[in-house]
Amino acid sequence: MDTQNSTAKLPAQVRKLGYYIDGAAREAGDRKTLVREAPGYLVPVSEVALCTRQDLEEAVTAARRAFDGGAWSRCDAVIRAKVLMAAADGIRARLEELAYWETLETGKPISQSRGEMEDAAGHYEFCAGAARLLHGDSYNNQGEALFGVVTRQPSGVVGLITPWNFPFIVLAERLPYILASGNSVVVKPSELTSTTTLIFADILAEAGLPKGVYNVVTGTGPEVGQAMSEHMDIDIISFTGSTATGALVLKASATNFKKASLELGGKNPQIVFADADLDAAADGVAFAMCFNAGQCCVSGSRLVVEASVAKGFVARLKEKLARVRIGDCLDPDTQLGAVVTPEHQAKILSYVELGQQEGAHLALGGAACEGLSGRFIQPTILENVRPEMRVAQEEIFGPVLSVIPFETAEEALQIANDCPYGLAASIWTKDIDKALQLMRGVHSGRTWVNTTIAGGPGQPMGGFKQSGIGREAGMLGIEEYTEVKSVHIAIGDRSPWVG
Missing domain, CATH: 3.40.309.10 (Aldehyde Dehydrogenase; Chain A, domain 2)
Structure with missing residues (x-):
C-alpha cells in the first residue's frame, strides 16, 4: 500500500452554490445551506442551497411549461441531436473544471474523475445519434380496412435523483436518454456533490437547450427527494441509490402511479x-x-x-x-x-x-x-x-x-x-x-x-431482484422514458352497425 501526502492546490474560497430553474441560476438567499468538506482533504470546498418544496414546485411548473410548449418535446430529432452533440463538446471543453470539482466533493482520484467526464461525453454523443433512430412500428397485416401504427412519444416531466458517489456519470447515464426522447427534467443531485450538476446547466444552455427543459433543485432526500417521488405532476421518477431508499421512492410514486426506474444496491x-x-x-x-x-x-x-x-x-x-x-x-x-x-x-x-x-x-x-x-x-x-x-x-x-x-x-x-x-x-x-x-x-x-466494470453507452444497465427495476442506457434507456401509443386507422367507408 503506497500512501501519498497532499500537495495539491485547493480552492482559495468556498464555492457558493444556488439552484437552477427555467433557464436561470438562482442564489441560495435566505435558505439553509450545507457546507461540503472535501473527503480527501477535510477542508470546506462548497456550500449548497437546501431548497424547499416550494422551490421544487416552481421547477416542476417550469418543466411542465417547457414540455407543453413543444420547443423540445415536439421538435425535429435533428435539433435534439445537435444540442446533445454540443453538450458533449461542452463537457470536453470544461473537462478539467468538472473533474476537479467532482474529485473535491466525492473524494475520488482525479484520474477517475477525468475518465468519467470523457465517458459522460460519450453518452451524449451516443444519444445524439439515437435520438434520430427512435421510432415506432406499423402493422400492415390487418386487412384492407385497417392499418395499425405504434408510436413512441415523450412521457412528460421526469424527476431525476442522482447519488453522491457518481454525480456526473450517473447523470450522463440518464439525462441524455431522457432528453433524446423529448422530455423535460428536474434533477435533484445529492446535497454532498451538487457542483458538477449545476455547472452542467451552463453547458446545456450554451448548447442550445430551451429554458425550462433542465432544472436543478438542490437539497436533501427527505425534503426534496420525497416531494419529487410523490409529486402529482411528475410522470417518471428515476432514482439511483440504496435499496432501502429506493423502496421509499417506489412507495411514494404510487401517488399518481408514475413510472419508476431504480438502480439500487449490489453485492x-x-x-x-x-x-x-x-x-x-x-x-x-x-x-x-x-x-x-x-x-x-x-x-x-x-x-x-x-x-x-x-x-x-x-x-x-x-x-x-x-x-x-x-x-x-x-x-x-x-x-x-x-x-x-x-x-x-x-x-x-x-x-x-x-x-x-x-x-x-x-x-x-x-x-x-x-x-x-x-x-x-x-x-x-x-x-x-x-x-x-x-x-x-x-x-x-x-x-x-x-x-x-x-x-x-x-x-x-x-x-x-x-x-x-x-x-x-x-x-x-x-x-x-x-x-x-x-x-x-x-x-x-x-x-x-474476463473483465469488470467495463463497457460503453450502447448496452443497457439495471438490476435483478432488490437491485432495482427498469433499464438505463442503450436504446432501451431512451425507450424507458417514452409512452407507447397503439393507433388503429380505418381505411375506406365504415360498415354500419346500425342498419
Whole structure:
C-alpha cells in the first residue's frame, strides 16, 4: 500500500452554490445551506442551497411549461441531436473544471474523475445519434380496412435523483436518454456533490437547450427527494441509490402511479475459476474492490474463488493491493480515493469488525490509513467467509472483499445467486462452456467475462431482484422514458352497425 501526502492546490474560497430553474441560476438567499468538506482533504470546498418544496414546485411548473410548449418535446430529432452533440463538446471543453470539482466533493482520484467526464461525453454523443433512430412500428397485416401504427412519444416531466458517489456519470447515464426522447427534467443531485450538476446547466444552455427543459433543485432526500417521488405532476421518477431508499421512492410514486426506474444496491460476485488467467483476474478483482474506494453499486465485493487455487489467488491479490497508491486525490497517480463522510467510514469499519465476530479472518487491511489528510480506508480482505454471513449478504460500500471458496461450477453459481441483490457479476475463466453456463445462470443485470466494470453507452444497465427495476442506457434507456401509443386507422367507408 503506497500512501501519498497532499500537495495539491485547493480552492482559495468556498464555492457558493444556488439552484437552477427555467433557464436561470438562482442564489441560495435566505435558505439553509450545507457546507461540503472535501473527503480527501477535510477542508470546506462548497456550500449548497437546501431548497424547499416550494422551490421544487416552481421547477416542476417550469418543466411542465417547457414540455407543453413543444420547443423540445415536439421538435425535429435533428435539433435534439445537435444540442446533445454540443453538450458533449461542452463537457470536453470544461473537462478539467468538472473533474476537479467532482474529485473535491466525492473524494475520488482525479484520474477517475477525468475518465468519467470523457465517458459522460460519450453518452451524449451516443444519444445524439439515437435520438434520430427512435421510432415506432406499423402493422400492415390487418386487412384492407385497417392499418395499425405504434408510436413512441415523450412521457412528460421526469424527476431525476442522482447519488453522491457518481454525480456526473450517473447523470450522463440518464439525462441524455431522457432528453433524446423529448422530455423535460428536474434533477435533484445529492446535497454532498451538487457542483458538477449545476455547472452542467451552463453547458446545456450554451448548447442550445430551451429554458425550462433542465432544472436543478438542490437539497436533501427527505425534503426534496420525497416531494419529487410523490409529486402529482411528475410522470417518471428515476432514482439511483440504496435499496432501502429506493423502496421509499417506489412507495411514494404510487401517488399518481408514475413510472419508476431504480438502480439500487449490489453485492456483486467476482467468480474466479482455476483455469482463468489468475494474474489478470487478481488485477481485475483489485480494481473492482478499490474503484471509487468501493463506494460503487457494481463494485466486486464478493470473491467466489475455486478452492484449489484460493490460497494462492488471495496471496496474489494481496501483493497487488500492497502496491495500490492511496492518498492525494488530485495527484494523477493516485488509485484509491477517500470515503465520503465520517459516518460512512465508521459504517465500513464496523462491518470489518462484524465479519470477524461472525468468524471471518482478517487477511489484509481493516483500518483507516494513518498519516493522510483525508478519510482513507486500507484495502481489506476477509477470508473464511460463509455465504450466510452478513458481510457476504449486505452492501458494505467500501474497499472490503469477502472471500468464499467453491468446488464446482454449480456451487459457484449457487453462491453467486444466494443474495438479495442482482446488479452485476464478473466471471473469470478461459473455458467458454463454463463462461456461458455462468453468464446465463447468474442473477445480474450486468455481467462481465474476463473483465469488470467495463463497457460503453450502447448496452443497457439495471438490476435483478432488490437491485432495482427498469433499464438505463442503450436504446432501451431512451425507450424507458417514452409512452407507447397503439393507433388503429380505418381505411375506406365504415360498415354500419346500425342498419
